[in-house]
Amino acid sequence: MRLETRGVVAGYGSATVLRGVDLTVGDGEAVAVVGRNGMGKTTLLKTLLGYLRPTSGSIQLDGVDITGSLPERIVRHGVAYGPQDEPVFAHLSVEDNLQAARIGRIDAARREQVLAFFPVLGTRLRQRAGTLSGGEQKMLVLARALLAEPGLIVLDEITAGLQPSMVNTVVTALNWEREQRGTSVLLVEQNIDAVLGICDRVAVMKLGQLVAEEKATKDARDQLMLLLAP
Amino acid sequence: MAHSTPTRRTLAALTATCTTAGLMLSACGTSSPEASTSDYKVGVLLQLSGAGSVYADSAQAGTKAALQDVNSSKKAGVRFTSVVADAGADAQSATTACSRLIQQDKVKALVVFVPGPQLLACNTLAKRQNIPILSLSSGAGNICATNLTGFGLVPNQQTLPVLDDLIAQGKKKWYFFGADYSTPKTTISIAKPYLASKGGTTVGESYEPMGTTDYSQDITKIVNAHPDVAFLNVIGNDDVALEKQWAADPRTKGITRVDILLGEGPAKALGSAASGIWSSNVYFSSIPGSDNDTFKSQIQAAGLKDSPDINTYVSYLQVEALASAVKSAGADGPKVISALGKTDITGPLGSQFQIRSGFSYQPVYLAQAQADGSFAIQKKSDPVDPKLACSSAS
Amino acid sequence: MTLLLDVLTSIGILTIVVLGLAIVLGVLDVINLAHTGFMGIGVYAAVVAHEHGWPFWLGVVVAAIAAAVAGLVVEVLVIRRLYDRPLETILATWGISLIIVQLITLAFGHNNRAVGQPLATATSVFGTPYSTYRLVLVIIAAVLVVGLALLIRFTRVGLTVRMIQANQDLARGLGIRVSFLRASTFVVGCALAGFAGALLGPTQAINPNYAVSLVATAFLAVLLAGRHLSGLVLGCVILGAVQVLFARWANPVYSSAVVVGVAVVLLRIFPEGLTWRRA
Numbered sequence: 001m002r003l004e005t006r007g008v009v010a011g012y013g014s015a016t017v018l019r020g021v022d023l024t025v026g027d028g029e030a031v032a033v034v035g036r037n038g039m040g041k042t043t044l045l046k047t048l049l050g051y052l053r054p055t056s057g058s059i060q061l062d063g064v065d066i067t068g069s070l071p072e073r074i075v076r077h078g079v080a081y082g083p084q085d086e087p088v089f090a091h092l093s094v095e096d097n098l099q100a101a102r103i104g105r106i107d108a109a110r111r112e113q114v115l116a117f118f119p120v121l122g123t124r125l126r127q128r129a130g131t132l133s134g135g136e137q138k139m140l141v142l143a144r145a146l147l148a149e150p151g152l153i154v155l156d157e158i159t160a161g162l163q164p165s166m167v168n169t170v171v172t173a174l175n176w177e178r179e180q181r182g183t184s185v186l187l188v189e190q191n192i193d194a195v196l197g198i199c200d201r202v203a204v205m206k207l208g209q210l211v212a213e214e215k216a217t218k219d220a221r222d223q224l225m226l227l228l229a230p
Numbered sequence: 231m232a233h234s235t236p237t238r239r240t241l242a243a244l245t246a247t248c249t250t251a252g253l254m255l256s257a258c259g260t261s262s263p264e265a266s267t268s269d270y271k272v273g274v275l276l277q278l279s280g281a282g283s284v285y286a287d288s289a290q291a292g293t294k295a296a297l298q299d300v301n302s303s304k305k306a307g308v309r310f311t312s313v314v315a316d317a318g319a320d321a322q323s324a325t326t327a328c329s330r331l332i333q334q335d336k337v338k339a340l341v342v343f344v345p346g347p348q349l350l351a352c353n354t355l356a357k358r359q360n361i362p363i364l365s366l367s368s369g370a371g372n373i374c375a376t377n378l379t380g381f382g383l384v385p386n387q388q389t390l391p392v393l394d395d396l397i398a399q400g401k402k403k404w405y406f407f408g409a410d411y412s413t414p415k416t417t418i419s420i421a422k423p424y425l426a427s428k429g430g431t432t433v434g435e436s437y438e439p440m441g442t443t444d445y446s447q448d449i450t451k452i453v454n455a456h457p458d459v460a461f462l463n464v465i466g467n468d469d470v471a472l473e474k475q476w477a478a479d480p481r482t483k484g485i486t487r488v489d490i491l492l493g494e495g496p497a498k499a500l501g502s503a504a505s506g507i508w509s510s511n512v513y514f515s516s517i518p519g520s521d522n523d524t525f526k527s528q529i530q531a532a533g534l535k536d537s538p539d540i541n542t543y544v545s546y547l548q549v550e551a552l553a554s555a556v557k558s559a560g561a562d563g564p565k566v567i568s569a570l571g572k573t574d575i576t577g578p579l580g581s582q583f584q585i586r587s588g589f590s591y592q593p594v595y596l597a598q599a600q601a602d603g604s605f606a607i608q609k610k611s612d613p614v615d616p617k618l619a620c621s622s623a624s
Numbered sequence: 625m626t627l628l629l630d631v632l633t634s635i636g637i638l639t640i641v642v643l644g645l646a647i648v649l650g651v652l653d654v655i656n657l658a659h660t661g662f663m664g665i666g667v668y669a670a671v672v673a674h675e676h677g678w679p680f681w682l683g684v685v686v687a688a689i690a691a692a693v694a695g696l697v698v699e700v701l702v703i704r705r706l707y708d709r710p711l712e713t714i715l716a717t718w719g720i721s722l723i724i725v726q727l728i729t730l731a732f733g734h735n736n737r738a739v740g741q742p743l744a745t746a747t748s749v750f751g752t753p754y755s756t757y758r759l760v761l762v763i764i765a766a767v768l769v770v771g772l773a774l775l776i777r778f779t780r781v782g783l784t785v786r787m788i789q790a791n792q793d794l795a796r797g798l799g800i801r802v803s804f805l806r807a808s809t810f811v812v813g814c815a816l817a818g819f820a821g822a823l824l825g826p827t828q829a830i831n832p833n834y835a836v837s838l839v840a841t842a843f844l845a846v847l848l849a850g851r852h853l854s855g856l857v858l859g860c861v862i863l864g865a866v867q868v869l870f871a872r873w874a875n876p877v878y879s880s881a882v883v884v885g886v887a888v889v890l891l892r893i894f895p896e897g898l899t900w901r902r903a
Contacts, residue, residue: 049797051793070796071793071796071797072799072800072802075796075797075798075799083794083797086791086793086794089791089794090790090791091790092786092787092790096787099783100783100787100795101798103783103799104780104783105780144798148798278734279725280833283729283734284734284735284736284831285734287733287734287735410877437876438876438877439876439877441836441837441880442837443827443837443838444634444637444868446630446633446634446758446868447627447630447868447871450626450630451872467829467831467837468829468837470829471827471828471829474741474826474827474828475755475827477741477744478741478744478755478757478827479754480753480755481626481753495735496736496829498736499736499737499830500738501738501740502744503741503744
């Protein structure tokens with residue numbers, strides 16, 4: 001699935017956060033948006049997903065204009081979204097959270113494949129999601145996104161606070177998904193190693209604009225670390 | 231999730247809702263057109279909203295028919311016009327409606343169809359200006375005032391004949407059940423000693439607050455006391471609910487019901503659930519005779535779809551009584567008041583009757599509800615002198 | 625035995641009245657003061673059906689449909705604009721209830737109406753004869769509660785509802801059409817109100833102010849319930865039982881006051897209702 005934004009301006013009330021964002025995620029491509037805190041990364045994702053209505057600019061999914069659409073309409077085009085805040089239904093069971101991916105219509109074989117990446121979830125299906133550790137909740141978010149069988153996965157800081165073994169799981173699972181289904185991926189990330197492990201391209205965000213773009217290669221690592229340094 | 235102009239949209243919606251509701255409610259206060267200064271303006275106060283509004287249609291039809299009759303037969307000497315006001319569901323709104331009738335509409339007399347508390351509130355205003363009040367209720371004989379004439383029966387007038395009759399049938403064990411309200415309490419306090427004096431016994435007595443919806447445990451209590459007669463003294467909607475639940479309860483078979491507060495309309499709506507209920511009143515639509523037939527067609531011509539009932543009858547009587555008082559005394563308030571106490575009035579049933587101590591004195595009919603909910607007249611008793619809880623003048 | 629049946633039927637009747645109210649509050653956070661209005665629409669639809677000679681139970685179905693249609697109109701015209709603003713919805717639904725009462729009065733007049741007396745027979749429960757209709761009400765209440773519980777627990781619709789209840793924004797991000805679901809929930813709540821209205825018609829007086837006395841306890845039960853069905857049932861059981869038992873063994877005049885008292889005390893102990901959540 002191809003995502004394309006042109007000159008997106010958005011914000012909260014009178015405070016403009018995004019100041020003309022041009023971003024493209026090609027079909028099957030994986031792109032990361034990196035940048036320091038408060039630069040508008042999360043705002044960008046919320047705008048793409050329809051939680052915020054852009055004041056100008058356009059957003060297209062596979063050439064279909066979705067600017068100003070409601071989140072429920074946008075995700076029905078085949079987008080799976082893992083937000084940073086309150087990413088799971090804390091009061092519902094792990095099982096219900098998984099079922100939420102396709103509202104009870106999950107393919108059994110796929111479920112087995114996906115849960116193979118996250119054995120811990122398989123043992124806690126009846127537990128309330130709110131009682132999982134932070135890392136386990138992130139796994140749940142990722143599992144849910146994969147179970148949705150999306151054309152585009154959008155994840156906000158999925159590796160934040162994860163121990164290295166879990167970061168590896170994220171990388172493995174997303175790469176598996178890309179190989180298997182050619183799913184496009186858009187990440188907002190702080191973890192450069194994870195980004196390099198998954199993505200083809202990295203865009204740097206600063207004060208509401210994408211200011212630089214790099215191929216995600218090992219050579220780019222030092223330069224990116226420098227850009228992100230406080 | 232963006233609420234562009236939340237307060238404005240809310241306000242718009244609220245204003246729309248409330249204005250519509252307000253318009254609909256205020257539309258009730260209507261005045262008859264083409265009034266001239268020489269006319270005698272009658273204020274009609276009744277409950278058009280709230281629980282008491284069940285009686286509004288039948289009462290209004292009686293007033294309307296009587297006004298037509300009075301004007302077409304020139305019974306008052308002057309032309310009667312009317313203004314209707316909604317007394318609402320409490321004393322506060324009754325006061326507002328009443329003061330509007332007196333001060334703004336300048337009515338010369340009030341025909342009133344409200345329960346005791348609202349009557350009292352309105353009478354406080356009317357008494358000061360010597361405006362006659364002709365009322366259905368008398369707060370169970372507890373409200374007396376020089377300017378007030380009661381046309382409904384007071385508890386002893388309505389209760390004693392039915393007690394006499396059922397005791398004569400050998401039904402001596404009575405259970406008294408009532409709403410926790412002044413009228414039932416007064417009624418039962420009069421009925422109990424009378425029952426004892428006639429050799430009967432009270433096997434139980436209990437009350438439920440107004441607004442009760444489930445009477446199952448009360449019915450159980452009554453059934454367990456094994457009475458011959460259940461004297462059920464509950465008001466309005468509650469009464470209908472009680473009678474429905476009583477009829478649906480298999481354990482109540484064999485217990486005779488007395489319900490003097492059950493109107494003909496509600497009884498008709500109860501249908502078979504009302505079957506067997508004894509009641510007593512000055513009017514039932516099933517009273518035989520050509521006078522009643524004439525009255526009924528007159529009421530139907532006034533636009534009432536159902537048969538007239540006690541409220542229709544009394545409201546008719548009020549206007550007719552007022553007309554004959556005005557005819558003999560003129561429009562002056564105090565004179566009309568004293569004339570009301572002296573005039574012999576011819577009711578719609580042809581019989582002459584009087585006002586004694588400010589209350590009507592007329593024959594009481596005993597009736598029993600049939601399988602279709604209509605009342606069949608069983609007996610016509612002689613009038614009973616009103617026994618009042620208050621001194622007649624205050 | 626009779627006492628037990630009295631308690632059971634009181635609980636059953638309360639549950640029937642409360643369900644629609646609870647669904648609307650639990651899912652939409654809307655306190656629907658027009659609940660009695662929709663019960664009124666239901667019972668008058670049943671009255672019309674009865675007057676056309678239709679069987680009572682068909683009338684009950686007609687009642688639910690009529691109330692659902694009215695609910696849809698109200699949702700689209702008013703409620704839809706007021707979600708997430710509890711105070712405004714209280715005012716608006718109160719206004720709607722006034723309008724409904726007035727419309728019913730205009731259409732049907734003030735007089736009492738009838739819906740017929742279905743199942744006016746007695747059934748013996750362990751040797752105690754008891755009103756069949758009241759027993760059927762208990763069964764209907766139980767079926768409704770169990771059906772609803774199964775629906776919420778085991779179906780896709782139920783999952784959707786639980787998602788919305790748990791986190792509306794996240795639910796939207798997973799493709800739940802919130803506005804559609806809200807409208808459907810409101811309509812279902814109204815249909816249940818109409819259904820309840822028609823069902824209780826044979827036990828209550830039917831006039832434009834229908835059911836006003838019935839819902840006082842219902843609102844308490846809903847407040848007590850929290851946002852779960854189990855809490856709702858518990859609330860109905862407690863309030864229904866207190867009402868009947870106090871009326872039986874003490875002065876019934878005070879039983880309503882005692883019910884309010886019990887509710888207040890329980891709410892003081894469990895401010896979020898009987899089924900509080902572990903955070």
